[in-house]
Amino acid sequence: MQTNRRLILASRPTGIPGPENFNIDVREALLPDSGEVLLETICLSIDPAMRSWMRDGTGYQQGIPLGEVMRGGGIARILSSRAEGFSVGDLVQARLGWQTHPTLAARFLHKLDLNIGAVQDWIGPLGLSAVTAYFGLRHIGAMRPNDRVLVSAAAGGVGQMAVQIARIEGCRVAAIAGGQEKCAFVLNELGAEAVIDYKAESDLSAAIGRACPDGVDLYFDNVGGPTLDASLEHLRKEARVVLCGRISQTHSAQPYGIRNLARLSSVHGRMQAFLVFNYHERYDEARTWLAARLRDGSLQQKLHVLDGLEQAPVGLGMLFRGENTGKLVIRLSDWS
């Protein structure tokens, strides 16, 4: 029999989550019922949205009940199948949960086309972070060539894709990241024209002014709070602000008050949040575009890889402390 190791949500974090919020649980993997498959998890994606799932309340998705397996997406290999069209050895993307051997209904699986990209590509530049950056820039941000684009958390999973997609589309891209290593990565590897190390700046607005002397047409915001507020001061006429993430506010005791909305009014700008799942039927459009840029070498994604299921809670903590450079991934088994 196959055993399934699972990470169970044991307590709700008050601050940054970590291993103390989880219990490990080992049990027999479930044999697939009709329409189901048994999977072996290859890797798990660690994303900021996970923090909100650990709360008791309701967001666009319900919180995870205590005692249940932690929710999370990733890539897996089919070990056994009782579902038509799904064969042993197929690779799939799914909301697997933090477990080594999930058994899932096949209708929740998305089969990976390895002609388009390898496993690392599907968790990276073809994954949901990349698709989020794509639709956020194009549809919510109405990106146009020559736009002055500013991206925060630019070394993160979504941010690094946003920087590159905007650059490939002919925008002038400035970026905000924390620390020398991330800033060098954003400038030298992702191709941003200017970078701001927010940890080294006492006056973020002035730094944005230097990096974006002509102002900002499109601000792709992954952090919220004071960074959003400072960015608003530099909006150009009819600017668009894409509210993608607000990681700076996830653990703040009380919400930061945004003071510069007057600027949004005076430039007749727009500020919009979105749910990438609403673009579900158009993921292929994004992936076709991304795969072509991957093939011609204009697009890359740096992964920050931790090995072993038990590293998932560690990775989640690193994410909220800003310790990762690149998209955070937990690798459970060989993916080459």
Add this chain to the structure above:
Amino acid sequence: MQTNRRLILASRPTGIPGPENFNIDVREALLPDSGEVLLETICLSIDPAMRSWMRDGTGYQQGIPLGEVMRGGGIARILSSRAEGFSVGDLVQARLGWQTHPTLAARFLHKLDLNIGAVQDWIGPLGLSAVTAYFGLRHIGAMRPNDRVLVSAAAGGVGQMAVQIARIEGCRVAAIAGGQEKCAFVLNELGAEAVIDYKAESDLSAAIGRACPDGVDLYFDNVGGPTLDASLEHLRKEARVVLCGRISQTHSAQPYGIRNLARLSSVHGRMQAFLVFNYHERYDEARTWLAARLRDGSLQQKLHVLDGLEQAPVGLGMLFRGENTGKLVIRLSDWS
């Protein structure tokens, strides 16, 4: 000769503007040059945007230099014409300035069709406030039948039109206004389903919750500040916030900090400002719609009329103290 009385911007206000910021100046009216007309002002519209024109800085329009005539729109009658297609006696709408007898280039004039509406209609329910409400709700707010709509400053020039347009389009409309008289007007004459007297409420968010028990799909904001912040708490999924005005913030010493942007993110909502002049080529669409509703009696606009050019600065002060019920208009000559 015709004399032209003019109100000259003499000083920049620090708080709410009033007569002390203006000088009166009497001079001979200019004879029209080729392509120009001499006008007699019938009425002037008093609008919140005027306050920003009195500043030294630059917004979407330059500030008015000290010593020049105050900027303002209104309706006038042609006294003498040297412009083809413009005849003595024609009524026109234009950026007249605060003066009794402006001389203007005909290309800046919009001739009024009195078959569509009388002078009071053209300054009121066919005027720019109404057109602003129309495009704000439809294009920026993406209004749909059955939307739960909330309108602030609902007894004001734009607000009263927004309440009625949304109601006519089949929305459930709740409104915010200040004082019993305005609230009664909004409820009994404009047809809002619920009204909140913000001056009588210690907890505005709770009051909005009672008036909008199912939340808000579209918030048409004329005031900004704490009212905007409280409204954000009640946004429904994919809500739209139309940033039309921010009169509560015009004279605040320092900008209020908006704390509830997290709600905009979690409902995947949109917040957007706009410039009605960008819809210039489509004003006729709005006016055709508005005129039809005026004819069938479903639309009205209450005017708050003050008589005489010298009342213009008084009216501007009333506007910012919230002392007007209805759209503020200065009448200079008989308009019947």
